[in-house]
Amino acid sequence: MKASEFAAQFRDDLRQLRIDGHKTLQINNIVNFLEGKIPELEAAERDSHKVTVDFRVEHYKHELAANHTLLESVFDYGRYALNTALLINAGAAVSLLSYIGGMAKRTSASAEDASLAMLIYVIGVFFAGLAGSGAYCSQYFYTYKPDAKTGAYFHRATVVVMLLAYTSFLCGSLLAYGALKGTNH
DSSP, X not given: OOHHHHHHHHHHHHHHHHHTTOOSSOHHHHHHHHHHHHHHHHHHHHHHHHHHHXXXXXXXXXXXXXXXXXXXXXXHHHHHHHHHHHHHHHHHHHHHHXXXXXXXXXXXXXXXXXXXXXXXXXXHHHHHHHHHHHHHHHHHHHHHSXXXXXXXHHHHHHHHHHHHHHHHHHHHHHHHHHHHHXXXX
């Protein structure tokens, strides 16, 4: 029972005693006192509830802002990883293409290795683009659909495809190294 409920009940009981004719207590003074205190107690209870609600709202706002900041940093790192995979594979493909163009003037067995390296770089560019699409799908399902499993699936698939893009760069670079090493003799 709340303090205001108790006070109201006590007041009502004292009023009943007054109606019944009991005058040994200073019932009028007690009733008047309680009649003044009941609104104060009710107001204090409302203010206490309002403070609790305000605190919870501010706490929620703080958590939301912190989560938003973390999510933005995840997006930034993901964007950086996508751009890096795209840039290293595309840059390597362009530089190798110019190398193959210069090598076409003189025939060499290493041209096949360089062509294969270029194909692997192009595949790496494709994987980087595919990872960008996977990241979009992941965020779409996390944000607009209540299906977190599908969002998590796209998230994991995007990480795997990004690893494939980096692996493509590594494999293409090894093949290009072998092609360049073969032209030096």
